[in-house]
Amino acid sequence: MKSLITARQDSTNPILAEAVKIMKIYARSTGTYINVYNSKGVSIPELLEESTTEKTICDFCMKYRNSTEGKSNLKINPCQKMHLNAIKESHRFGGSYTYMCDLGFLFWTSPIYKKEQFIGSLLASGYLGVDREETILHMQRFCGGMVSKAELMKKIEEYPRGDPVKVKALAKLLLVCAGFISTGDKFYHTVIDRRARQQINLSAKIEEIKNRYPADGPQPEYPIDREEKLIEALRSGDADLSREILNEILAVLLIIYPDQFKSVQYRASELAVLLLRTYIGQGLSSEIILETNYRYFETIQEATNIEELSDALYRIVDDMAAIIFTFQGIRHAAALKKAEHYLLENYARKISLREIAKIAGFSAPYFSTIFKEEMGENFSRYLNRLRVEKAGYLLVNTNYSLSKITRVCGFEDQSWFSKIFKIFTGISPGKYRNQGGVKR
Numbered sequence: 001m002k003s004l005i006t007a008r009q010d011s012t013n014p015i016l017a018e019a020v021k022i023m024k025i026y027a028r029s030t031g032t033y034i035n036v037y038n039s040k041g042v043s044i045p046e047l048l049e050e051s052t053t054e055k056t057i058c059d060f061c062m063k064y065r066n067s068t069e070g071k072s073n074l075k076i077n078p079c080q081k082m083h084l085n086a087i088k089e090s091h092r093f094g095g096s097y098t099y100m101c102d103l104g105f106l107f108w109t110s111p112i113y114k115k116e117q118f119i120g121s122l123l124a125s126g127y128l129g130v131d132r133e134e135t136i137l138h139m140q141r142f143c144g145g146m147v148s149k150a151e152l153m154k155k156i157e158e159y160p161r162g163d164p165v166k167v168k169a170l171a172k173l174l175l176v177c178a179g180f181i182s183t184g185d186k187f188y189h190t191v192i193d194r195r196a197r198q199q200i201n202l203s204a205k206i207e208e209i210k211n212r213y214p215a216d217g218p219q220p221e222y223p224i225d226r227e228e229k230l231i232e233a234l235r236s237g238d239a240d241l242s243r244e245i246l247n248e249i250l251a252v253l254l255i256i257y258p259d260q261f262k263s264v265q266y267r268a269s270e271l272a273v274l275l276l277r278t279y280i281g282q283g284l285s286s287e288i289i290l291e292t293n294y295r296y297f298e299t300i301q302e303a304t305n306i307e308e309l310s311d312a313l314y315r316i317v318d319d320m321a322a323i324i325f326t327f328q329g330i331r332h333a334a335a336l337k338k339a340e341h342y343l344l345e346n347y348a349r350k351i352s353l354r355e356i357a358k359i360a361g362f363s364a365p366y367f368s369t370i371f372k373e374e375m376g377e378n379f380s381r382y383l384n385r386l387r388v389e390k391a392g393y394l395l396v397n398t399n400y401s402l403s404k405i406t407r408v409c410g411f412e413d414q415s416w417f418s419k420i421f422k423i424f425t426g427i428s429p430g431k432y433r434n435q436g437g438v439k440r
Contacts, residue, residue, distance in 0.1 A: 013119070015112065015114055015119060015120075015181060015182070015183060016036060016038065016044060016112075016120055019036045019112055019120065019122060019181050020036055020044055022177050022180070023035070023036055023122055023124075026124065026173070026174065026177055030124075030170055030173070031126060032125060032126035032170060033124065033125050033126050034122070034124045034125075035122075035123040035124075036121070036122060037083075037120055037123060038120045039119050041080065041084040041087060044120075079101050079102070082099070082101060082102075083107070083109075083123070086099045086109050087109055087111070087121045087123075090109045090110055090111050090121060091118050095110065095175055096108055096109065096171040096172060096174055098167065098168075098171050100129040100130075102138060102142075103135055103138045103139055103142070104128050104129050104130035104134055104135040104138060105125055105127075105128060105129070105135070105159065106125060106126075106127045106128065106129045106162045106167060107123060107124070107125045108123075108170065108171035108174055109123045109124075109174075110122050110171075110174045111178060112178050112181050112182045113182040113183070114182070114183050115183055115436070122174055122177060122178050122181075124171075124174055126159065126170075127159060127160060127161065127162030127163075127166075127167055128156070128159050128161050128162060129161075129162055130161075131161065132153075132159075132161070135156060136149060136153060136156070139152045139155075139156075140152065183435075191311075194311065195308075195310075195311050198307070198310055198311060199306075199307055199310070201247055202247055202250055202251060202254075202310060205247050205248055205251040206251045208251075209248075209251050209252060209255060219255065219256070220252050220255055220256070221256075222253070222256065222267075223248065223249060223252055226245055226249050227249065227271070227274060229245050230242060230245040230246060230249070230275070230317075231275070233245060233321075234320050234321055238321065239317070239318055242317045242320075242321050243314060243317055243318070246317050249271065250310055250313065253268075254306065261305070264306065264309065265301075265303065268300055268310075268312075268313055269300055271313065272296055272297065272312075272313065272316060275313075275316055275320065276296065276316070276320075296315075296316050299312040299315075300312045300313075335360040335361055335370075336360065336370075336371065336374060336375065338359060338360055339356050339359055339360040339367075339371070342359045343356065343382070343383060344386070347383065347386050347387055347390065347409070347410050348407075348408055348409060348410045349410055350412075351383065353368060353380075356379065367379075384424070385424060387410050387411060388409075388420060388421050388424045388425065390409050391405050391406075391409045391417070391421060391429065392421075392432060394408070394409070395429055395432055395433040396432075396433065396436060402414055402417070402418075402429055402430070405417070405429070417429065
């Protein structure tokens with residue numbers, strides 16, 4: 001009874017209430033069967049009448065499988081542990097998780113969050129993962145012959161064999177719904193998934209290196225030579241090779257310093273210093289380099305575990321490779337790089353097209369044309385977007401007043417600032433600050 005009360009209370013939670021509404025639309029749009037669970041793995045009552053899943057799949061097990069096992073409580077779901085484990089896996093990886101029950105029905109689930117706190121899961125089904133005849137055999141065994149084969153066939157006739165591509169697409173759509181429903185960082189699902197994949201690759205590299213060094217023999221030393229290779233890869237803008245080399249360096253660090261997080265954190269800071277020096281020679285000013293360094297070092301110092309620490313280093317590598325790669329192959333790379341750096345240093349004041357064109361060494365009309373062609377947006381929009389990004393950071397990370405942010409970010413007045421900010425984010429600066437940067 002306590003869990004049912006909790007579930008009813010959860011259904012009044014605005015996020016879970018929104019989840020119920022969205023999942024009803026998902027079911028009608030996709031022809032699938034759905035459910036919403038709270039953080040304890042209890043189904044939200046409002047969906048019991050709507051959820052065909054509970055009526056045609058799970059209730060079959062609850063009715064017939066329980067009776068054959070000597071249980072009479074039809075509220076007991078014998079597959080509850082399976083569903084809970086799947087929910088835990090989806091939460092662990094921050095993405096969709098697809099699995100199959102003992103009868104052969106496919107399920108997929110995605111987690112929902114409230115400001116990075118796990119509060120529940122979405123669940124969907126509607127396809128078979130095996131041949132229908134195999135499912136019938138399983139169902140006959142579960143019901144102990146109490147239901148005829150013809151009746152069982154009728155019960156599952158609306159469940160087609162799951163096409164892997166379609167099921168994968170439906171699972172991805174469910175994850176999109178979960179991301180829309182969740183509050184807080186709208187990219188939190190992506191962050192968890194990214195970190196999980198990083199740790200999988202890192203663990204594999206650790207095992208690979210350990211296999212090259214027997215436990216009773218000499219252990220690996222810190223690979224100074226790989227640092228040089230990493231710098232070379234970054235300077236060429238090769239993000240894939242850079243991540244691969246970084247993965248190897250981190251793996252060796254974790255082997256050298258097992259269960260010594262502070263030591264790994266210290267060496268990670270040293271590595272970050274080395275990596276960030278690669279910015280020198282790319283035309284960035286010392287002010288921009290210092291600002292970038294501070295942002296990355298802050299992330300590394302605030303890391304509390306290996307996942308967060310390694311993620312910070314991977315992001316340094318990805319960002320640096322992207323910056324360097326951005327201008328490779330662009331016809332007017334040198335001029336545009338010079339213009340971009342000038343904007344980064346002077347966005348806080350009024351900048352005219354003529355002024356920035358002169359910095360790049362072109363006439364205003366010609367500069368305007370090549371800027372839009374090769375940067376993907378016109379000069380005015382680029383500058384406004386840059387100012388909005390800076391303003392967004394200040395709104396979330398400082399106590400500056402709106403008037404001060406207006407001034408330091410180069411907007412003419414607070415009214416114009418609010419108008420431009422809403423164009424790019426969809427919400428006002430005040431609401432953006434109150435929601436911690438959330439765009440809804």
